[in-house]
Amino acid sequence: MTQVSLEIEDHLKEKQVEVYLTAKDTDDRLAKDKVGYGRVLEGFEGEGEIIPVVVKKNITYQTIEGFGGAFTEAGAYTMSRLPQELQDEMIEAYFDAEKGNKYRLCRTHINSCDFALGNYAYVEDEKDLNFETFSLERDHQYLIPMIRRAIDVCGDELKIFASPWSPPAWMKTTGKMNQGGQLKEEHRDTWARYIAKYVHEYAKVDIPLWGLSVQNEPAAVQTWDSCRYSAKEERDFVRDHLGPVFEKEGLDYLKLIVWDHNRDYLFDRASVILDDPEAAKYVWGVGFHWYCNGNFENLDMTMDAYPDVRLIFTEGCQEGGPHIGEWCVGERYGFNIIKDLNHYTAAWTDWNMLLDKQGGPNHVGNFCSAPIIADVKKGKLLYQSSFYYIGHFSRFIDVGAKRILCSTCHKDVLATAAVNPNGDTIIVVMNQTDDMQSVRVRGVSDEVFDYQMPRHSIVSFVVKA
Missing domain, CATH: 3.20.20.80 (Glycosidases)
Structure with missing residues (x-):
């Protein structure tokens, strides 16, 4: 896990997202970790090696x-x-x-x-x-x-x-x-x-x-x-x-x-x-x-x-x-x-x-x-x-959650997202490729967070309300 092309401001250092990882050829099975927020450094907004995962909490769909x-x-x-x-x-x-x-x-x-x-x-x-x-x-x-x-x-x-x-x-x-x-x-x-x-x-x-x-x-x-x-x-x-x-x-x-x-x-x-x-x-x-x-x-x-x-x-x-x-x-x-x-x-x-x-x-x-x-x-x-x-x-993803808009630009890195009744935002991302993939999640708040996903892995991000 790394922070990629992000600037960590003082007020963001204590703000973290819960991460749960399951990955092939490792011992990670719903293994808990945390990742910090940051702001994208100037000039890196379109960095090609990072896969954007974009969520829109205000666009909702079915109730789970x-x-x-x-x-x-x-x-x-x-x-x-x-x-x-x-x-x-x-x-x-x-x-x-x-x-x-x-x-x-x-x-x-x-x-x-x-x-x-x-x-x-x-x-x-x-x-x-x-x-x-x-x-x-x-x-x-x-x-x-x-x-x-x-x-x-x-x-x-x-x-x-x-x-x-x-x-x-x-x-x-x-x-x-x-x-x-x-x-x-x-x-x-x-x-x-x-x-x-x-x-x-x-x-x-x-x-x-x-x-x-x-x-x-x-x-x-x-x-x-x-x-x-x-x-x-x-x-x-x-x-x-x-x-x-x-x-x-x-x-x-x-x-x-x-x-x-x-x-x-x-x-x-x-x-x-x-x-x-x-x-x-x-x-x-x-x-x-x-x-x-x-x-x-x-x-x-x-x-x-x-x-x-x-x-x-x-x-x-x-x-x-x-x-x-x-x-x-x-x-x-x-x-x-x-x-x-x-x-x-x-x-x-x-x-x-x-x-x-x-x-x-x-x-x-x-x-x-x-x-x-x-x-x-x-x-x-x-x-x-x-x-x-x-x-x-x-x-x-709890009973009563609302699915929200979530998009990626990679056919083999898939994602979905929902907001639970308590306000927590859940984003699930799956990497089904043979390579490590870096993803950048944006749209949950004004900040973004990055995560490096191992090959053939799945991650659940829990962003507290």
Whole structure:
């Protein structure tokens, strides 16, 4: 770290910015430091080797709803196999406001998902249309205890939304939960009431839900739990069944999220639903995943066309195994979070929080990475680069923060910024190049500050109010 071409006046010497650094090939993992302010020396304003990071606090955008990950049966089962002290460490690492990543917005699944130990539903009897046999027994084994542990740390600050991967097999055209299929027309209202029942039953075990997405990845036929909806079918289900059922049962406070699939078709899908005012009145936001090319312009178009809707990143992970120790995974997270925030995304939720060294368990072999990998045999937690990269946002950008204008002039040095409710300004800068890069941050006040970023690093600057 150096001051580059700056004059330090006496009244600036005590004025410092908190810096948190994570860098490849070092031991720096959210390592705290400080950097001082200065004034640019005459003749250096346009120095080419210094990358300007310009912020404008008076130009604000979306309000941030939070960051987090997903509670899955696979993650909860893996946690249960660890000694108590490691379970405590994992919960603290994600949810503690002082020592952890301060997760405050998380997802979970209705019925089974691929990251479950097998297919299951809460009602298996197709004749039980009043749900007298509805049971959360399966969730009580692993999933609910994990969620309860997080709530013990966060209290009512933790917001949870739920997503179905598939209705029970008996409600579907294929008669099975895996490999796509569709919701039978005669069970549209049944399924809406089933989801409402799920919300009520979770409330009874002191897990109130904040929101719900209509269907995980509704355009895909997956080898795992999945169910297809066309855009019109999703619109009609929301308008004619789910929305009215929620109103009738006093659940219209839930934040209803549509699409919940990739960015590439987000605008096309959202427009079909949101152009119908009778469907749109039930919709809070549009969810999306990253399993496609960037397509960030679709986020902008959606906000331009529907400024009252929220954008929420609902899932992303590194596919194809655990990828233990691979730095590029963290950079994928940093790149996507910065781009998503800069294109109006209000909330960002990762996929599994914890998996084993195989990248599972997963009942169809769809193994993936997670920010924390558990070595169950050795009794260790392996923190991945993604854990720290996510933390550079979630630890410092608070719920209720406002994104502010932030710009750089380098395609591989990315930045975003926000002002927290307490007035602190947070600037996150990522250097994904093979070289050290000098950045100069201006616009937070009349002064500027410089910082030399190591190769393949990410930095969070905290400028106190």
